Amino acid sequence: MINDMSPYLNSNKIFIWSKKNLFSSWINSIMTIIALIFIYKVGTFFLNWAIFEADFITNFRGEIITDRTFCSKNIEVGQHGACWSIIFVRFHQFMYGFYPVEEAWRVNVIYALLPLALIGILFDKLPFRKIFIYFTFAFPFIAYFMLYGGPGLSVVATNKWGGLLVTLFLGVTGIALAFPLSIFLALGRRSNMPIVKSICVVFIEFIRGVPLITLLFTANVMLPLFLPEGVKPDNLLRALVAVTLFQSAYMAEAIRGGLQAIPRGQIEAAQSLGLNYWQTTRKIILPQALKIAIPPIVNTCIGLFKDTSLVLIIGLFDLLGIGRAALSDITWTKLYYEVYVFVSLIFFIFCFGMSRYSLYLEKKLKTDN
Amino acid sequence: MQQNFLRKLIFDEKTRALLIQTLVIGIFAVLIYLVTKQTAYNLEKRGIGTGFEFLNIAAGYDISISLIPYDSNDTHLRAYFVGLLNTLMIAVCGCFLATILGFLVGIIRLSSNWLFRNIAYVYVEFTRNVPVLLQIILYYTILLHLPKVKQSLVIFDNFYLSNRGLFSPAPIFKDGFSIVIGSLIVMIIFTFFLKRFLKKKQELTGKQYPIFLINSGLIIFTPIFVYYLMGMPLEFDHPVMKGFNFKGGMVIRPEFLGMLFGLSIYTAAFISETVRSGIISVSKGQREASQALGLKSNFIMRLIIIPQALRVIIPPLTSQYLNLTKNSSLGIAIGYADLVHGFGGISLNQTGKAIEIMLIVMSTYLTISLIISFFMNLYNKAVQFKGNV
Numbered sequence: 001m002i003n004d005m006s007p008y009l010n011s012n013k014i015f016i017w018s019k020k021n022l023f024s025s026w027i028n029s030i031m032t033i034i035a036l037i038f039i040y041k042v043g044t045f046f047l048n049w050a051i052f053e054a055d056f057i058t059n060f061r062g063e064i065i066t067d068r069t070f071c072s073k074n075i076e077v078g079q080h081g082a083c084w085s086i087i088f089v090r091f092h093q094f095m096y097g098f099y100p101v102e103e104a105w106r107v108n109v110i111y112a113l114l115p116l117a118l119i120g121i122l123f124d125k126l127p128f129r130k131i132f133i134y135f136t137f138a139f140p141f142i143a144y145f146m147l148y149g150g151p152g153l154s155v156v157a158t159n160k161w162g163g164l165l166v167t168l169f170l171g172v173t174g175i176a177l178a179f180p181l182s183i184f185l186a187l188g189r190r191s192n193m194p195i196v197k198s199i200c201v202v203f204i205e206f207i208r209g210v211p212l213i214t215l216l217f218t219a220n221v222m223l224p225l226f227l228p229e230g231v232k233p234d235n236l237l238r239a240l241v242a243v244t245l246f247q248s249a250y251m252a253e254a255i256r257g258g259l260q261a262i263p264r265g266q267i268e269a270a271q272s273l274g275l276n277y278w279q280t281t282r283k284i285i286l287p288q289a290l291k292i293a294i295p296p297i298v299n300t301c302i303g304l305f306k307d308t309s310l311v312l313i314i315g316l317f318d319l320l321g322i323g324r325a326a327l328s329d330i331t332w333t334k335l336y337y338e339v340y341v342f343v344s345l346i347f348f349i350f351c352f353g354m355s356r357y358s359l360y361l362e363k364k365l366k367t368d369n
Numbered sequence: 370m371q372q373n374f375l376r377k378l379i380f381d382e383k384t385r386a387l388l389i390q391t392l393v394i395g396i397f398a399v400l401i402y403l404v405t406k407q408t409a410y411n412l413e414k415r416g417i418g419t420g421f422e423f424l425n426i427a428a429g430y431d432i433s434i435s436l437i438p439y440d441s442n443d444t445h446l447r448a449y450f451v452g453l454l455n456t457l458m459i460a461v462c463g464c465f466l467a468t469i470l471g472f473l474v475g476i477i478r479l480s481s482n483w484l485f486r487n488i489a490y491v492y493v494e495f496t497r498n499v500p501v502l503l504q505i506i507l508y509y510t511i512l513l514h515l516p517k518v519k520q521s522l523v524i525f526d527n528f529y530l531s532n533r534g535l536f537s538p539a540p541i542f543k544d545g546f547s548i549v550i551g552s553l554i555v556m557i558i559f560t561f562f563l564k565r566f567l568k569k570k571q572e573l574t575g576k577q578y579p580i581f582l583i584n585s586g587l588i589i590f591t592p593i594f595v596y597y598l599m600g601m602p603l604e605f606d607h608p609v610m611k612g613f614n615f616k617g618g619m620v621i622r623p624e625f626l627g628m629l630f631g632l633s634i635y636t637a638a639f640i641s642e643t644v645r646s647g648i649i650s651v652s653k654g655q656r657e658a659s660q661a662l663g664l665k666s667n668f669i670m671r672l673i674i675i676p677q678a679l680r681v682i683i684p685p686l687t688s689q690y691l692n693l694t695k696n697s698s699l700g701i702a703i704g705y706a707d708l709v710h711g712f713g714g715i716s717l718n719q720t721g722k723a724i725e726i727m728l729i730v731m732s733t734y735l736t737i738s739l740i741i742s743f744f745m746n747l748y749n750k751a752v753q754f755k756g757n758v
Contacts, residue, residue: 209739211695227407313701
């Protein structure tokens with residue numbers, strides 16, 4: 001009997017739900033209709049452009065697209081679909097930049113190992129977490145060896161790097177280097193020593209007060225001026241310095257928020273047990289403070305990951321820079337929207353993933369306490 | 370004795386702090402000395418002098434968007450002010466538009482309509498997870514691929530949107546218009562005091578006055594009255610198609626529009642989130658209590674919900690304004706002539722005075738940031754809880 005009734009119940013549920021959420025009043029009903037028309041118009045326009053009328057590898061005549069004159073929209077006036085073949089043809093550049101084709105497997109290995117290196121930090125209830133954490137600490141050396149080269153592998157200079165590789169390199173390395181620095185900055189800002197404190201405050205407020213682009217310019221133009229003659233840091237390293245300093249100031253503020261949330265009693269209790277400053281900080285304060293600070297830290301990381309796109313202004317080829325380089329190629333020019341939509345999508349996947357992770361942590365922290 | 374001193378260094382907190390700080394100062398002094406010496410040597414080797422005399426040299430480049438008169442014979446100093454004004458212009462316009470859009474989206478995200486709520490949600494997620502630079506470039510590209518001038522899109526009969534920007538009528542102020550503006554300012558000040566006076570009277574006598582109605586009436590109708598009294602001292606210069614381009618009127622260039630759309634659409638997504646969390650943070654009991662007191666729904670919103678929500682909204686809103694101002698430096702990517710593009714870019718390349726110019730640019734941004742924080746903190750103090758909690 002119950003089985004017989006279920007369809008009725010189900011449709012009733014939908015009815016009640018839509019009455020409550022879509023048609024609760026006559027204004028609401030009009031809004032629903034407007035929203036439906038809007039979704040239909042935008043949805044059909046976008047889907048037609050991106051999928052149904054788009055060229056992927058061949059155009060509507062069935063020819064393989066080798067340059068932009070083969071795109072359907074450039075052959076016939078009525079055709080409006082996207083021409084995704086620019087992405088396929090230049091996929092190597094989007095992923096690796098100007099990295100030699102025969103060496104690209106090295107980058108692929110690092111792309112594959114990166115999640116393994118991160119998983120230990122991200123999830124604290126992972127089985128065999130310790131092994132993963134060891135791997136995390138070994139990963140930078142593996143990555144350096146694989147990407148740059150060394151004994152047994154040919155050297156690929158950083159000016160050949162580009163695309164997703166540069167974006168991920170700046171994002172991940174910047175965050176990893178900024179993390180320890182930011183802990184010291186945050187602790188320094190809360191320290192009782194006036195000189196240490198004021199240096200930290202000035203550094204943090206200065207970095208947070210100026211745009212990243214000025215820091216990138218400074219690093220690009222002035223780092224060679226500051227250093228002895230023989231030392232010429234390459235462009236990627238200069239950008240990395242700027243990005244790291246920038247990220248450390250923002251992260252330090254996130255960590256300071258966590259430090260402030262620790263009740264004073266915790267410090268006093270630790271001191272009365274006879275622990276000194278570093279013992280108190282390392283064993284009592286930081287574990288609690290960092291746990292609270294992780295969601296805002298992840299938010300600064302999302303910000304940094306997006307901001308890595310600014311390096312195109314100082315002439316590096318990150319994901320967006322490679323996209324613009326692709327557009328300046330005569331044989332592929334004018335396919336702006338294809339390139340920008342593709343690059344946005346990649347950024348979106350990473351940033352949205354990070355924000356979901358931050359939400360998951362927030363939920364977890366709430367149940368923990 | 371000596372051992373005692375060493376023991377003190379390690380175990381006495383105050384002595385140790387002194388030691389650490391001396392060390393920090395020492396390291397910094399050595400670092401700064403080394404860097405300065407090296408920089409001076411490098412500069413001398415490249416034949417670049419130091420000093421700010423270059424500010425008085427003719428800049429020699431044109432700037433496409435300028436609020437004050439400027440041509441390529443003007444000095445670098447003037448180019449700096451042109452850039453600064455352009456930065457401030459885009460920052461102010463961007464903050465304004467982002468606030469309106471952000472509040473709108475934030476309120477829509479709390480709408481009872483499921484579809485509206487989720488359209489706003491999709492908007493927020495898509496705009497805040499894509500770099501603002503990419504968005505600026507994308508919107509600029511769209512603006513550049515609008516129809517050509519001859520086939521301009523006509524908006525409200527007087528605005529023409531084309532790939533050269535938005536052409537709109539330019540206001541021409543004739544004598545007497547300053548009196549209209551003056552009357553508006555006088556009215557704003559007058560209503561401020563009137564509001565105080567009527568509020569006090571209401572507290573004393575309990576009689577309610579339609580303060581909002583009186584004040585908005587005064588502010589709107591007095592200048593209109595003065596405007597007609599002065600014989601309508603305002604005319605519009607309409608853009609007219611002549612040859613290959615519009616003549617007359619004024620034009621808002623696509624670089625400006627691209628920056629404006631990019632910055633405000635991106636920042637509005639963040640603002641909408643702070644607005645949403647601000648409104649949610651006001652507990653349900655507050656609304657129910659005010660309903661129980663018999664307040665009308667618009668009074669509940671104005672007197673109970675919004676003042677409490679503002680307390681939560683203002684601090685993150687301040688940091689969004691700061692972010693927007695800093696992000697306005699991205700104009701260089703699409704050729705919007707802001708501080709970084711003109712003075713920080715072209716002037717730097719021409720004079721080679723990297724240190725001086727970066728110093729000026731950075732301290733300018735620091736000053737702008739500090740000014741915004743200062744005023745927003747004042748406003749924040751005004752809306753925060755008063756009395757002891």
